[in-house]
Amino acid sequence: MKKSGLNLIGVKEFNRALILQLISTSSKTTRNNLAKASKLTSMTLTNITSELLQQNIIVESDMENDVKNVGRNPKYLTISPNSPLVAGIWVSKDFLFGILSDFSLNLIAAKREEFRPDETPDTILQRIWHLADHLLHLSERLVLGIGISTIGVVDTLHGIIKNVTNFFDIKELDILGYLQPRLPIPVYVKNDMQAAALCEMYYGIGREKENFLYIGLTNGIASAIVSNRQLVNNLTGSCGELGHTTINFDGPKCNCGNRGCLELYASVPVILSKINEACGTEFTVFREAMEYCKTSPKAYSILENVSEQFAYALNNLINIIDISTVVFGHSAFYLPDEILASIAYTVNQISIFKNNRTIRIFKTRFEDNSALYGSVCIVLDQLFTGKITI
Ligand SMILES: [Zn+2]
Incomplete structure (x- = not known):
């Protein structure tokens, strides 16, 4: 919880920043929508939008005829084509x-x-x-x-x-x-x-959810937590090293010094080499290997194993941070939807919170470009x- 107060200048900047955020992150919004979302008085809102219009940071445009309300003429507010x-x-x-x-x-x-x-x-x-x-x-x-x-x-x-x-x-x-x-x-x-x-928080899942976990699959597996619309560990920059969660105490030794880390079973290079070894293929591009898995039962069964391992590691993390929305991104965008559904199913079976809430897994909408x-x-x-x- 924030403990420091805001002086009058601070309040003005904060409100202006909030309105700019709301206009920037909505495809089209109106003063009415802004008033509801910001809970600012109409006078404060008008002052801010007038200033932003005057500075050519935002522009207003007429609504299409079919969505106009009878007797009123609300305008859409969007970012100006000449904005910074x-x-x-x-x-x-x-x-x-x-x-x-x-x-x-x-x-x-x-x-x-x-x-x-x-x-x-x-x-x-x-x-x-x-x-x-x-x-x-x-x-x-x-x-x-x-x-x-x-x-x-x-x-x-x-x-x-x-x-x-x-x-x-x-x-x-x-x-x-x-x-x-x-x-x-x-x-x-x-x-x-x-x-x-941050991208998800402002332009993706964060528009509906205040708390979520972002998981990125790459050469390793890492995560970031958004709680109450704030990035956790924003300054120290530490990211959740989900990839170094031990899922097998008898497993092989990892670079980090532990044994049986998730990363040894489920990173992009490991998944590729498992598929290539089992199927005699030579995939180097993860997206192409995932397409292949949809047609090859042998390759798909490797992903099923991976999904199980992912689910157990994810459950360890979720038990600690109490978050029920998970976004999979980076190369995880290319995992088949059924595999994500299978991870979600297993997590919900083993979760200590299974009677209280359902863990939901989403794919990022930014492909592998978050x-x-x-x-x-x-x-x-x-x-x-x-x-x-x-
Ligand atoms: Zn490790």
């Missing part, structure tokens, strides 16, 4: 992906660059900088800030990757320290699972909570 923008870069294990977006996640530009096999900390930092600089020159519109959504354990406060595995022998990378002096706009750095969860959209959401989160203003 936000930039973001997703640092994945294999590539950089940069985007420029407006506040409603409409992409203005995108550029992807693959890493070469001989990258070093210096070349990676330089490439992030050059891509950021390139993005900033793609539009005449003001860019408020750039978010870096990256693999690894991230010290969010100092913008440093503190630990990362299988990434060109790099252990630490001071992204903020390198980028900030070289760019004319604020830079924010966050772990990619946390960034993806972390990409999440990069700009790092900046939007600052804007929507009044930490940066325009």
Whole structure:
């Protein structure tokens, strides 16, 4: 619970940020909808929307005839085509992906660059900088800030990757320290699972649910928690290492020092190699292997095993955090729907809360790009909570 009060200036910024958030995250909204959602008085609301209209951050348009109410003329409020923008870069294990977006996640530009096999900390930092600089020159519109959504354990406060595995022998990378002096706009750095969860919070499942767990399947398995519409561990940047939950005490030894971690049974490379070994295939692209599983009973049975292991690890986590909505993203987007249903079924069978609530599992609507959209959401989160203003 927040204990500090808000002074009058703070209240004004907070209300303005809230209205901007509501307009940005709804496809079309009206002053009536905003009043209901924000519970602000009509005078306060009118002051804020007038200011946003005057600054050309939002625009109003007429409703289509068929939805007009008789005797009234409500207008839709949306983000202006000339509004400021936000930039973001997703640092994945294999590539950089940069985007420029407006506040409603409409992409203005995108550029992807693959890493070469001989990258070093210096070349990676330089490439992030050059891509950021390139993005900033793609539009005449003001860019408020750039978010870096990256693999690894991230010290969010100092913008440093503190630990990362299988990434060109790099252990630490001071992204903020390198980028900030070289760019004319604020830079924010966050772990990619946390960034993806922010994206879900503002533009995905979070529009209906205040509490949820985001699970990302990649070379490992990690998670991020949103509780009361706040990202848990927002500053320390720690992400739930679901992949290192032990599901088999007699299992093989893991890099983390424990035995039988979920990651040894259910990460993307492990699932691919199990399918290839059992079926004599040579899949390297997870999406293609998942398509194949729909037609091959042998490959599908491997996913059924994985779903069981996932369910037990997930249950361990859910028992602790008391959350009943789970969003599967990153490469988990490509898991067949029946496999997600099977994970949900098992969790609900074994959950200690089974008589009180039903655990529901959803797929992200951002395909395997939640972390990409999440990069700009790092900046939007600052804007929507009044930490940066325009
Ligand atoms: Zn482990």
